[in-house]
Amino acid sequence: MIELSPADWVAIRLTLKLGLYTTGILLLIGTPLAWWLASGRSPLRTAVQSVVALPIVLPPTVLGFYLLILLGPRGWIGGTLESMGFTHLAFTFTGILIGSVFYSLPFAVQPLYQAFVAIGRRPVEVAASLGAGPLDRFFTVILPLTRGGFIVAATLSFAHTLGEFGAILMIGGSIPGRTKVLSIMIYDHAEAMNYAAAHQLSLLLLSFAFLVLFIIYTVNRRFDVVRP
Amino acid sequence: MRILGLVTLAFCFVFGGHTHASQRLMIAAAADLRFALDDILTIYRSTHPNAQIEVVYGSSGKMTTQILNGAPYDVFFSADISFPERLYREGFAMTKPSVYAVGRIVLWSKRHDASSMTLHDLLQPSIRRVAIAQPAHAPYGLRAKEALMELGLWEEIQPKLVFGENIAHTAQMVESKAADVGIIALSLALFPALATHGYHLIDEQLHNPLTQGYVVTRYGRNNALAQDFAAFMTGQDARAIMEEFGFILPEFDD
Structure with missing residues (x-):
């Protein structure tokens, strides 16, 4: 039935690694960002919120193009790294990781934002008045109350990263074991007219996507957080 | 906690069982080579069991842009020699472009x-x-x-x-x-x-001839396998396969 080649496994491993890293980083960045966004209204917040949501409407190639310009050996960041004796970030795992973090940012921030808005400031203020420190407040008050939001944010960012294609193609090339993720592997199989292999991987991603959405809707029903 | 267990399991899968090859070779190749080069690599890999050889196919122009932007390819087989010539002129190639086939x-x-x-x-x-x-x-x-x-x-x-x-x-x-x-x-x-x-x-x-040329890139300058594979491409086994796929081969004076 399903027979994946060693190259397919390399791509699967890499894709999962990218997903895990991206999700981890996004939860770290996304939580304070969403908290700040949820803690009031101001033109600056609206502007930041718009920037965060940009990847939803922007073609991934735009993101990929800017990243290539920034991270490549002739780019600002890549060039600076080169002049400091490091290597630039185009065609590297770090490069596609940076791309994925931007690309999936809204999918982590939105659910967290909604969850934070839903609980309001009260529980935190009460906890503070009872003498709980900031970390304590986060782990014993906010986190349990917004658990559903975190599950949705993590699952969505992970799943969305697995579906990334355009930006990775531009910033990553398609280098086996480094930047050749599943979506690019499928593209490559199709181009090689290796339809059987393309079918297998596509089916794999399709089932996974369904599973993720199923989990999210289940969580939503239980916790009543957000709709993706 | 169950979620934590799942995540740990995923981490083990992703980071376990890495293999380290003694030698690595990353080939950038024009898309017209897709099937011929796969066959050639089957032979080459059997004589170099410890080497980890990867090939990335694409249009010659795109591969060139990638190399100019620092892509980690050791050797580049182009469908048109003008692209490797450009790389050579701009200091991105270590060897002079040489013809390996005509398409x-x-x-x-x-x-x-x-x-x-x-x-x-x-x-x-x-x-x-x-x-x-x-x-x-x-x-x-x-x-x-x-x-x-x-x-x-x-x-x-x-x-x-x-x-x-x-x-x-x-x-x-x-x-x-x-x-x-x-x-x-x-x-x-x-x-x-x-x-x-x-x-x-x-x-x-x-039309102008599809004179196909290759170079060892600046990235591959210290990679002995890159030189070795380039030599293999102009050897008898590879030539036989290239001819099977309809390429016209230049005469080599060796």
Whole structure:
């Protein structure tokens, strides 16, 4: 039935690694960002919120193009790294990781934002008045109350990263074991007219996507957080 | 906690069992080599069991842009020697470009019998979509354009044209019947899965020659395997396979 080649496994491993890293980083960045966004209204917040949501409407190639310009050996960041004796970030795992973090940012921030808005400031203020420190407040008050939001944010960012294609193609090339993720592997199989292999991987991603959405809707029903 | 367990399991899968090869070789190759080079690599890998050899296919123009932007390719086999020449001029290649083959373009179709067609037939109303590779960065696309221009068909055929990202993608567009006919590489038309359908060899007087050249890149300057593989490509085993795929080979004076 399903027979994946060693190259397919390399791509699967890499894709999962990218997903895990991206999700981890996004939860770290996304939580304070969403908290700040949820803690009031101001033109600056609206502007930041718009920037965060940009990847939803922007073609991934735009993101990929800017990243290539920034991270490549002739780019600002890549060039600076080169002049400091490091290597630039185009065609590297770090490069596609940076791309994925931007690309999936809204999918982590939105659910967290909604969850934070839903609980309001009260529980935190009460906890503070009872003498709980900031970390304590986060782990014993906010986190349990917004658990559903975190599950949705993590699952969505992970799943969305697995579906990334355009930006990775531009910033990553398609280098086996480094930047050749599943979506690019499928593209490559199709181009090689290796339809059987393309079918297998596509089916794999399709089932996974369904599973993720199923989990999210289940969580939503239980916790009543957000709709993706 | 169950979630934590799942995440841990995923981490073990992702980071467990890494293999470290003693030697690595990353080849960038023009898409017309897709099947020929796969065959050649099968032989080469069997004589270099410890080497980890990867190949990335794409249009020669795109590969060149990637190399100029620091892509980690050790050796680059282009479908048009002008690209490696540019890399050499700009200091991105360590060896002078040398010719390894000459390619040809053909008309190929899965809907029609291409072997009895000529380029003029592309104007027939029964043919609605003609696939060629992107002339801007794919040499086979540029040669197709040149041939069509030489015959004065270019303007008239415009509305029918669809463009592949590279020549293998173009062949795939025709293979899937999304395009009625395509101008593709002879080396792809001779691939067993495609060779079930005939082709019409396009007169080479109609376009500039597809002189294919390779270079060892600056990135691969310290990679002995890159030199070794380049030498293997001009050796007998590789030449036999290249000829099977319809490439015309230069004479080597060794």
